[in-house]
Amino acid sequence: MSPEARPVAVRFDGVSRRFGDVPAVNAVTLDIFDGELFTLLGPSGSGKTTCLRLIAGFERPDGGRLFIHGVDSGGRPPYERDVNTVFQDYALFPHMTVEENVAYGPMIRGVPRAERRKLAAEALELVQLPELAARRPAQLSGGQRQRVALARALVNRPRVLLLDEPLGALDLKLRQQMQVELKALQRKVGITFVYVTHDQEEALHLSDRMAVMRGGVIEQVGAPGEVYEEPRTAFVAGFVGASNLISGELAQRLLGTAGELIIRPEKISVLPAGAAVADGACVADGRVAEVAYLGALSRVKVDLEGGGALTAVVQNVEAGHRDVAKMQGQPVRLSWRREHARALEPGAPS
Amino acid sequence: MSAPPSPRPGWTRRLSTFLIAHPRVTLALLLAPPMAWLGAVYLGSLGALLAQSFFTLDDYTGQVVREVSLATYGKLFTAAHMDIVLRTVAMAAAVTLASVTLGFPVAYLAARHARGRMKALFYLGVLLPLWSSYLVRLYAWRLILAREGVATWFIERVGLLGALESVLELPVVGGPSLSASYLGMFLVFVYMWLPYMVLPIQAALERVPPSLTEASSDLGARPRSTFRHVLLPLSLPGVVAGSIFTFSLTLGDYIIPGVIGQSSLFIGQAVLVQQGTAGNIPLAAAFSMVPIVIMAAYLSAARRMGAFDAL
Numbered sequence: 001m002s003p004e005a006r007p008v009a010v011r012f013d014g015v016s017r018r019f020g021d022v023p024a025v026n027a028v029t030l031d032i033f034d035g036e037l038f039t040l041l042g043p044s045g046s047g048k049t050t051c052l053r054l055i056a057g058f059e060r061p062d063g064g065r066l067f068i069h070g071v072d073s074g075g076r077p078p079y080e081r082d083v084n085t086v087f088q089d090y091a092l093f094p095h096m097t098v099e100e101n102v103a104y105g106p107m108i109r110g111v112p113r114a115e116r117r118k119l120a121a122e123a124l125e126l127v128q129l130p131e132l133a134a135r136r137p138a139q140l141s142g143g144q145r146q147r148v149a150l151a152r153a154l155v156n157r158p159r160v161l162l163l164d165e166p167l168g169a170l171d172l173k174l175r176q177q178m179q180v181e182l183k184a185l186q187r188k189v190g191i192t193f194v195y196v197t198h199d200q201e202e203a204l205h206l207s208d209r210m211a212v213m214r215g216g217v218i219e220q221v222g223a224p225g226e227v228y229e230e231p232r233t234a235f236v237a238g239f240v241g242a243s244n245l246i247s248g249e250l251a252q253r254l255l256g257t258a259g260e261l262i263i264r265p266e267k268i269s270v271l272p273a274g275a276a277v278a279d280g281a282c283v284a285d286g287r288v289a290e291v292a293y294l295g296a297l298s299r300v301k302v303d304l305e306g307g308g309a310l311t312a313v314v315q316n317v318e319a320g321h322r323d324v325a326k327m328q329g330q331p332v333r334l335s336w337r338r339e340h341a342r343a344l345e346p347g348a349p350s
Numbered sequence: 351m352s353a354p355p356s357p358r359p360g361w362t363r364r365l366s367t368f369l370i371a372h373p374r375v376t377l378a379l380l381l382a383p384p385m386a387w388l389g390a391v392y393l394g395s396l397g398a399l400l401a402q403s404f405f406t407l408d409d410y411t412g413q414v415v416r417e418v419s420l421a422t423y424g425k426l427f428t429a430a431h432m433d434i435v436l437r438t439v440a441m442a443a444a445v446t447l448a449s450v451t452l453g454f455p456v457a458y459l460a461a462r463h464a465r466g467r468m469k470a471l472f473y474l475g476v477l478l479p480l481w482s483s484y485l486v487r488l489y490a491w492r493l494i495l496a497r498e499g500v501a502t503w504f505i506e507r508v509g510l511l512g513a514l515e516s517v518l519e520l521p522v523v524g525g526p527s528l529s530a531s532y533l534g535m536f537l538v539f540v541y542m543w544l545p546y547m548v549l550p551i552q553a554a555l556e557r558v559p560p561s562l563t564e565a566s567s568d569l570g571a572r573p574r575s576t577f578r579h580v581l582l583p584l585s586l587p588g589v590v591a592g593s594i595f596t597f598s599l600t601l602g603d604y605i606i607p608g609v610i611g612q613s614s615l616f617i618g619q620a621v622l623v624q625q626g627t628a629g630n631i632p633l634a635a636a637f638s639m640v641p642i643v644i645m646a647a648y649l650s651a652a653r654r655m656g657a658f659d660a661l
Contacts, residue, residue: 058564078567085568091561095583104579105569156569
């Protein structure tokens with residue numbers, strides 16, 4: 001973490017939240033800096049949404065302390081926090097027009113009608129949806145509702161914006177487009193975004209920094225590149241991207257070390273059997289057991305001589321799908337650079 | 351392998367083939383009995399009754415004169431009869447207001463906070479009274495509210511007898527005892543119709559996603575504002591549905607006012623007296639028109655106020 005003191009927007013200090021006997025969030029300690037786009041990534045049940053709901057104030061911590069811009073906020077109700085939320089189901093008020101939805105926050109704060117119409121128009125402009133002010137939420141598409149929810153949360157100019165899987169209900173194309181727009185929007189408004197998702201690609205694309213969660217605890221925090229390239233645990237390695245997990249006898253044989261290591265499939269080159277490799281490169285020979293053609297890429301699973309298997313992902317630069325299909329059963333040589341086999345922290349079960 | 355020779359299909363088989371091939375015929379066959387019942391028997395007899403209100407009773411012969419006129423409505427709008435209408439409408443309005451006030455919190459608790467066993471208990475508590483006869487419960491209330499009844503006894507034990515007596519001395523609502531006062535009648539009406547208010551409100555509140563109240567709170571609204579701007583508008587269709595029950599049930603009831611309260615008539619009783627003892631079917635029919643007109647006006651007003659916008 002950077003040594004210079006960046007202002008902290010949200011600080012979890014040993015925060016826990018239990019539902020019955022189940023700890024949804026277990027002694028989480030975390031700093032989210034002012035102005036960054038921070039992602040909480042994890043599978044369902046990992047505690048990421050509970051973390052978000054703790055910041056919003058919909059849940060109260062059972063233990064530890066939660067600070068929002070330096071203010072101990074754990075016990076404060078949602079309406080006393082300078083934080084707004086974009087809900088997974090958008091939670092638009094069905095009996096109000098788009099404009100009334102967006103102007104809800106200012107209306108509650110007692111902003112005069114003319115002024116709040118202006119604020120709502122500006123917010124709708126920001127999300128590129130100015131012409132739909134008079135519609136009802138039921139008359140909008142999923143993507144439009146998502147934008148309205150965003151405008152409604154941003155109109156208050158909160159210090160922290162919370163987004164709970166905001167793109168989860170959209171189809172792939174729209175989701176990718178909205179990712180680009182969200183990131184641009186975050187840079188433009190400069191508000192701290194805390195973004196919850198279970199989609200690792202989305203997290204890698206959007207985040208300034210991200211936390212990978214499992215079972216109510218944070219497994220790793222860092223910039224997307226750090227988390228992807230230097231995963232600390234087998235869980236992080238497996239959840240963020242795919243990886244070959246190597247341990248025990250295989251690790252001893254391939255890399256000459258004990259302990260657990262991972263190699264990313266794209267770091268492994270698939271060469272013809274007996275091909276020469278660069279000095280110092282690691283080598284393993286084997287036979288192609290499975291090959292999957294994925295359009296731009298192919299995934300090749302190789303059974304190694306002497307036992308074990310590795311999966312490699314290769315770009316289909318020259319090879320077409322017929323060439324790829326012919327690889328099945330062929331002897332190949334795998335090669336990778338020694339530093340791309342990364343050791344995991346010991347004692348972290350996958 | 352060759353298919354076994356198919357036997358000539360039986361008539362049931364041929365009938366079902368025909369019905370599947372002709373969905374409109376199927377629909378017509380399915381709808382005919384209920385439509386016949388609703389159309390001919392129910393609406394038809396209601397129409398026949400209401401048509402009677404445009405006839406008049408010949409005061410000398412006691413025969414119904416089958417000529418269309420508004421004379422019977424002229425009689426309805428005399429002071430004595432309008433008194434009955436106003437009394438009934440005032441009671442229905444008071445009962446409806448009290449039912450909303452009492453029913454909403456109960457429905458809210460059931461919809462938002464009760465889970466599992468608590469919810470079962472709620473349904474049991476709301477529905478249990480409906481399992482026993484309306485008449486049994488009514489006469490039980492008469493005993494409870496009587497001068498020597500348990501209600502008076504209890505009020506005396508907690509030292510509020512003076513308060514009860516001064517309430518009973520009030521004009522209009524008071525009377526010699528709770529069971530012989532409009533206040534007592536009001537209590538019994540509220541008791542009888544409360545489940546019909548609670549259940550529709552609860553159903554409406556169940557349909558409001560919890561994220562909406564969270565969103566309101568998130569946007570800075572205190573619980574009171576969230577209730578006013580989100581929860582109440584979205585549950586209004588339920589409130590209106592419940593109030594249709596409590597209002598129209600009170601307007602039409604002719605048994606409770608005969609057992610509890612004073613001797614002045616309510617609309618239901620007036621209909622009973624006019625068509626029975628007095629043999630004045632046209633006036634009874636005119637009285638029957640009153641609740642129908644009131645409910646139609648009420649519904650269109652509720653609609654104009656946007657009560658059904660959230661549906």
